Amino acid sequence: MPIKFPFSRRRDVSAETWTKCPSCESQIFNKQLERNLRVCPTCGHHFRMSVGERIDLLLDDDSFVERDAGIEPGDPLGFHDQKSYPDRLEASRVKTGLREAAVWGTGRIDDQRIAIAIFDFRFMGGSMGSVVGEKLARCFEAALAERIPAVVISASGGARMQEGTLSLLQLAKTTAPLTRLDSAGVPFISVLTDPTTGGVLASFASLGDVILAEPRALIGFAGARVASGTVGEELPDGFQTAEFLLEHGFVDRIVPRAELRGVLSRLLRLLPVARLEAGQAGESRGWGPIGVLSGIAERLGGAVSDTVGIGVESGTNGDPATSREESER
């Protein structure tokens, strides 16, 4: 891939200015493709988006604050296939400018504050290893502690093979906080984009209170080749597309990209975070106005614990302390 200098006037006209639509094969002027949110103006094919483009598409200007930008993966298995894992990571970093396959932070949609995690498929196929799992878990824990809705935009081939079962267990690590969001009354909206498969679909992505998908996105558990290869069956029409999942009841709505921000905004308004009952304590206590008030009330009453909710920044060990203290009270 040629190195692009943003300020260079020289351009490779043929390769850099036009993109061929893989669906209808029409030639699209790149500027036009960007203006059209990377959707083909002829046939409506949704091209994949980078994390940066997603942030600009969905969130209010200046509202996104990235969290935990510095978490980096290890090489727990010393994994080496034809390339070493560190080399593959480095190649993805150079290609995308990202440090990992997902970014999380807080932001606003029409002034409604959310915790949001966004995948970038170009970084090792959007695969989920320890870092992506950690970011997702912290995103959900922040939603819980701050009592704001969680939104995840998925685009992933699944669990990252290079971290072995540590990646597999990220399915459970990212799913466990959702149980807590349920009891705390905090909504989670999952948005499935092309492609969302494997371990990401088999965990949090399938567990949204509301699940949205982009048109014609590839969404499925096993790769289509695996599915037909294993059983030698003809695959049904539109197998593993967003439309297939809608028909079978696993997706709530298919939302064209231009409408995604609007639909998310409406859903956030229609699905408010549950209000806390007075005196309700425990994990669901947070930093919302009511949470803070009840926190103050409790402090005045003397029933004080140092750990409020789940420590957002406290990492992996913040939690046992919480539960221990709670059980002691």
Next chain:
Amino acid sequence: MTLPTIEGLVPPTAEEEAEAWRRVQLARHPQRPRTLDLIPRIFDDFVELHGDRSFRDDPAIVGGPALLDGRAVMVIGHQKGNDTDSNIFRNFGSAHPEGFRKAQRLMRLADKLGIPVITFLDTAGAFPGPAAEERGQAEAIASSIKLMTGLEVPIVVVIVGEGGSGGALAIGVGDEVLALENAVYAVISPEGCAAILWRSPEAAPAAAAAMRMTAADQLKLGVIDSVIAEPGEGAHVDHDSTAAALKSAILAALGRISRLDPEALLGSRYARLRGIGLHRETEVAAREDVAAPSLRHRIGRRLHLPGIPRRPRWSEIWPSSDDGENNEGGA
């Protein structure tokens, strides 16, 4: 670039590769004791229950209430066959969504009655066929995992044969996770990993070694808590003594976790899952121009003051690049 690693885990040698592959073969041995071989040898009574109450009974997963040393428990496990006919009936232990939904139903019953859940993992993976996709294979696995993270009863998980990816983890979230010595646990089958990363199914032994599938390696990774020794050449030579070793390991594990009240149990299960993985925290110089723009930046930009750069769009920082197909990571 140097990345943090785990001590003792260095690129496998040729001998280690052969050894990993030998274990995979043992885990898949046709005479290896299956869940229904182990249950009568471990439990005093067992009544198998059938069906997910929604679609059908999936013979690839079995389960029901049982007595363990006089104590009521719920046992659930993958079930492979012992010959061609039984393997076809059991779909080689690869469950459809209704199998996981049956497991969920049984777990909810255990939760209602406050009895521990014991699961036996032995599957190459969840079935990947069109029918499974149609009925929501991913959702079934995801909701099983979620249910297990919130069960208020002790859960002991035993990997008895193949721990194959999401299909195994769907009934594999526990307070204690044990594995038989020759059991294996992996995020994808070694054949699948080899096909994707080596582009050759012959590289399966190399993939098996690289993924650290063996019980001993899983212990080092902190994914499992203990390894149960097998008799002689492996569990297939002596089902009785394998079951006896399993029974005492399960009883010991239950003894350790049964002391916790439900809240402490859920807390420690959460902490266990939350702690799995290897990463490091580094300080990244904050891009104050974009991430949390300071008041100076905001006002400066509004008033077009000199020296305050225009705020770049996030899409300029992380733009799309022309990407080819990139499937080097996911499973």
